[in-house]
Amino acid sequence: MTYLGIDLGTSGLRALLISGDGTPIGTSEHHYNVSHPHSGWSEQDPAQWIAALEAAMADLRAAHPAFADLRGIGVAGHMHGATLLDETGDVLRPCILWNDTRSHLEAAELDQIAGVRDLSGNIVFPGFTAPKLSWVAKHEPEIFARVAKVLLPAAYLNFYLTGAYVADMSDSAGTAWLDVGARDWSADLLAAGGMRRDQMPDLVEGSAHAGELRADLAARWGLNGPVTIAGGAGDNAAAACGIGAVAEGQGFVSLGTSGVVLAARDGYKPAPETALHTFCHAIPNRWYQMGVMLSATDSLNWLGRITGTAPRDLTAPLGETLQAPTDLRFLPYLSGERTPHNDADIRGSFTGIGADTTRDDLTRAVLEGVAFGLRDSFDALRATGATLDQLIAIGGGTGSRYWLKLIATVLGVPLSLPKGGEFGAALGAARLGMAAATGADAETLMTPPDLGDTIMPDTALRADFDAAYAKFRAAYAGIKAVQ
Incomplete structure (x- = not known):
């Protein structure tokens, strides 16, 4: 038997086929x-x-005979x-994505309503789904009047695969319509956003049975037997399952x-005043919290663009030996910050640049600014x-050993690196599919990858970076005062 994980990303879809032993x-x-x-x-x-999904299925069918045994x-x-469907299931307009900020006014209005943070466990950020629908109601009323269902991107793929409107709790927790503690749609939150429960998909746990693959798809993809579709997950919850x-x-x-620091939690411990996200995990009776910064490697990519240098060529001259903090300060708020x-309006800055400042100095300042944002x-x-x-530690930025040593020192904890292979959202999604199809205990399937190197903090430089972090925080206060 085989199992499939689909990672529907912002720029592309990745499908991973695994065997029964993972x-x-x-x-x-x-x-x-x-x-x-x-x-x-x-x-x-x-x-x-859908086009990307169908192409991926064709690739796997052609290359791997075991695909036929998908379960x-x-x-x-x-x-x-926000994927908006009419009563026939047709898409009404392009999906408004997570990094769309047009609904910042609507988000602020919803966030001020009494009880919204208490029920949702979160600030209503402009990227969340609820303010998007408030924006549509205000600016595209003819479309809003025809909305029969609102589906998140993963739930839309579930709909395509099964013909049923079903979503999981981890993904739905980011809408500002879910009572995250109770793991159910909230009548009060829906009413605050002018929505109804019948416009929402049914909810299941991420590792639970959400439906069966449509017969026409099974036939077209050359599959031998029935295929169970799991509830699935939001991308970070799935990544947590993968590692x-x-x-x-x-x-x-x-x-x-973007940069994420995520912690799995055994209980529901919301702290919206911190601007942390508190969401349901993809397995029952678990939650997770994460802090999100919007420009992590994107900050290094930006420096690369304006200097005409590839990011790897910016970091390579730094070597692997951590240096004391630079006197430069970089605030990594190129697209605002969570x-x-x-603060959707805050923007980044360099301070302390002199005639003797080099490209390597700028690079170190960017790496330090991102590390301080993660802290x-x-x-x-x-x-x-x-x-x-x-x-x-995961993500493309882990290719820089200097950056990893810097982050370990700034955070004051060791960072372990997976040896390689699969450990991301696609693997987590495949494990959820396996749990739903086999009835296996989901938690036992969510094993960590084999770990390679562990990067230890540089204790000799810890106090210096603590002092630099305090200056970083002061610099934010200063730039905010003049913007």
């Missing part, structure tokens, strides 16, 4: 575009997701996106375009009682 068999990736019709807008045509599918998706972060004390730092500031999230998690004595 061994990867094969993968396929297909990419698509994001549309930006206006400044701050970010949209995508769901038809692109379970799990879908992980980028969160918060085995499902219980208290387990977590990871993701150094991708944790801990919840903002790390400290917020610690303040909620999360115990994080070690983190697994």
Whole structure:
């Protein structure tokens, strides 16, 4: 028997086929575009997701005979996106994505309503789904009047696969319509956003049975038997399942375009005042919290663009020996910030540049600014009682050993690196598909990957970086005062 994990990302879809013992068999990736019709807008045509899915299935069928023995599918998706369907299931408009900021006014209005933070466990961020629908109601009333269902991107793929409207709790927790503690849609939150429960999909746990693969798809894909579709997960919950972060004390730092520090929690411990996200996990009776910064490797990519240098060529001259903090300060707020500031308007800055400043100095300042931004999230998690004595480090930025040593020192915890192979959202989604199809205990399937190197903090430089972090925090206060 084989199982399939689908990672529906913002820029592309990745499908991973695994065996019954969890061994990867094969993968396929297909990419698509994001549309930006206006400044701050970010949209995508769901038809692109379906085209990518069908192409990936064709690839796996052609390359791997074991694909025919598929028995379970799990879908992980980028969160918060508003996919609006009419009563026949047709898409009414392009999906408004997680990084779309047009609804910042609507988000602020919802966030001020009494009880919203208490029920949702979160600040209502502009990227969440509820304010998007408030924006549509205000600016596209003819479309809003026809909305029969609102599906997140992963739930839309579930709909395509099964013909049923079903979503999981981890993904739905990012809508601001879910009572995250009770793991159910909230009548009060829906009413606050002008929505109804019948416009929501049915809810199941991420590892639970959500439906069966449509017969026509099974026939077209050449499958031998019935295929169970799992509830699935939001992308970060699925990534946590892929690296085995499902219980208290387990977590990871993701150094991708955005930066994430995530901690699995055994109980529901919301702290919206910190701007942490508190969401349901993809397995029953578990939650997770995460701090999110919007420009992690994106900050290094930006420096690369303006200097005409590839990011790897920016970091390579630094070597692997950590240096004391630079006197430069870089605030990594190129697109605003979530944790801990919840500030869509703040922008980044360099300070301390002199005639003797070199490209390497600028690079070090960028790496330090991102590390300090991650510490903002790390400290917020610690303040909620999360115990994080070690983190697994994932994401493209982990290719820089200097950056890893810097982050380990700034956070004050060891960072462990997976040896390689599969450990991301697609693997987590495949494990959810296996749990739903076999009835196996989901938690036992969520094992950590084999770990390679562990990067230890540089204790000799810890006090210096603590002092530099304090200056970083002061610099934010200063720039905010003049913006």
